[in-house]
Amino acid sequence: MTTTATAAPRLENPSARLHDASVRGFASDNYSGVHPEVLAALAAANEGHQVSYGEDDYTARLQGLMEEHFGPGIECFPVFNGTGANVLSLQSLLPRWGAVVCASTAHINMDENGAPERIGGIKLLHVPTPDGKLTPELIDREAWGWGDEHRAQPLAVSITQTTELGTCYTPDEVRAISDHAHAKGMKLHMDGARLANAAAHLNVPLRAFTRDAGVDILSFGGTKNGLLYGEVVVALNPEAAHGLIFLRKMNMQLASKMRFLSAQFIALLEGDLWLRSASHANAMAARLRAAVDTIEGVEPTQKTESNGVFAVLPAGIADRLRESFRFYDWDEAAREVRWMCSFDTSEDDVDAFVAAIRRELAAHHADTEAG
Numbered sequence: 001m002t003t004t005a006t007a008a009p010r011l012e013n014p015s016a017r018l019h020d021a022s023v024r025g026f027a028s029d030n031y032s033g034v035h036p037e038v039l040a041a042l043a044a045a046n047e048g049h050q051v052s053y054g055e056d057d058y059t060a061r062l063q064g065l066m067e068e069h070f071g072p073g074i075e076c077f078p079v080f081n082g083t084g085a086n087v088l089s090l091q092s093l094l095p096r097w098g099a100v101v102c103a104s105t106a107h108i109n110m111d112e113n114g115a116p117e118r119i120g121g122i123k124l125l126h127v128p129t130p131d132g133k134l135t136p137e138l139i140d141r142e143a144w145g146w147g148d149e150h151r152a153q154p155l156a157v158s159i160t161q162t163t164e165l166g167t168c169y170t171p172d173e174v175r176a177i178s179d180h181a182h183a184k185g186m187k188l189h190m191d192g193a194r195l196a197n198a199a200a201h202l203n204v205p206l207r208a209f210t211r212d213a214g215v216d217i218l219s220f221g222g223t224k225n226g227l228l229y230g231e232v233v234v235a236l237n238p239e240a241a242h243g244l245i246f247l248r249k250m251n252m253q254l255a256s257k258m259r260f261l262s263a264q265f266i267a268l269l270e271g272d273l274w275l276r277s278a279s280h281a282n283a284m285a286a287r288l289r290a291a292v293d294t295i296e297g298v299e300p301t302q303k304t305e306s307n308g309v310f311a312v313l314p315a316g317i318a319d320r321l322r323e324s325f326r327f328y329d330w331d332e333a334a335r336e337v338r339w340m341c342s343f344d345t346s347e348d349d350v351d352a353f354v355a356a357i358r359r360e361l362a363a364h365h366a367d368t369e370a371g
């Protein structure tokens with residue numbers, strides 16, 4: 001498996017470019033552009049006419065490819081974005097009175113502007129976790145009160161793979177959660193915005209920690225792994241999910257030119273692009289982590305099990321680094337930052353960033369000693 005970063009495609013009309021293409025940072029895996037193989041697939045799909053709203057040859061091929069990855073009997077629904085994928089997945093699992101148990105750090109809880117509640121009409125019951133991962137014990141903090149008309153009924157669990165904190169559930173951990181949830185009459189959703197990064201980290205097929213581990217419905221992410229845009233809702237257990245075709249339209253996630261969503265996922269899944277890109281992003285995060293582990297003053301806060309590194313920095317350092325490299329605070333009060341790598345992050349990018357961190361911390365230590 002190569003971990004060489006992918007070069008940007010040659011530009012036909014450089015004067016149309018409005019940004020400095022040499023600038024790359026560590027803010028998010030959706031700051032990167034489109035993988036050249038995905039762009040090529042879009043161009044190839046862009047000839048002639050195809051039936052709209054998913055009745056096209058690309059969407060049929062994508063269904064076949066998803067079956068190759070997850071096994072027969074699954075149903076897939078391409079959508080525009082991750083928030084939409086999550087909302088319609090969860091809606092399909094629940095009646096009007098249903099609630100979802102999730103980690104407090106879950107994207108559905110923190111970063112979707114209440115869309116599951118406001119658009120989906122779904123109550124979220126969120127639980128603090130040390131590392132973004134739910135366990136059966138943590139789920140039980142909110143999984144109670146069935147039959148009580150005063151309490152939103154906990155009828156589903158949502159986990160994120162890899163988590164918002166860059167950690168990864170093992171197949172056994174997912175299985176323990178699905179067994180626990182199912183025993184209590186709850187269904188299991190997985191937010192797989194970074195699903196490929198999990199497979200790369202675990203070194204197992206996608207189905208090992210999804211369908212084979214008891215997940216009922218999956219939001220399969222593409223945007224963070226080199227697509228222009230797009231995710232796929234995969235009903236791994238279609239009997240658990242109701243009305244997905246109607247919910248997709250109601251939630252404004254039905255693309256009329258669906259062939260372009262599907263063509264991108266075909267580019268990702270037909271060969272090994274999904275794994276190549278995710279492995280590369282993970283390898284760059286591992287490189288960054290290994291380097292910052294040797295820098296006094298940087299305190300990593302989580303295991304690096306995917307494409308992100310989380311760390312606490314001394315006061316003032318993050319803002320100085322941000323003069324040259326973009327990245328986000330994760331918990332500003334705790335001075336915790338998040339550094340994300342992407343399919344196109346290069347070793348040179350990481351090394352330049354590490355050098356900047358070293359410089360800033362050396363200056364900080366010198367100031368502290370002098371002061």
Ligand SMILES: Cc1ncc(COP(=O)(O)O)c(C=O)c1O
Pocket residue numbers: 080081082083084107108160163164191193194223
């Ligand atoms: C864990 C997770 N889920 C879902 C999403 C999808 O979000 P969007 O609606 O921006 O595509 C993201 C993006 O940041 C994410 O990190």
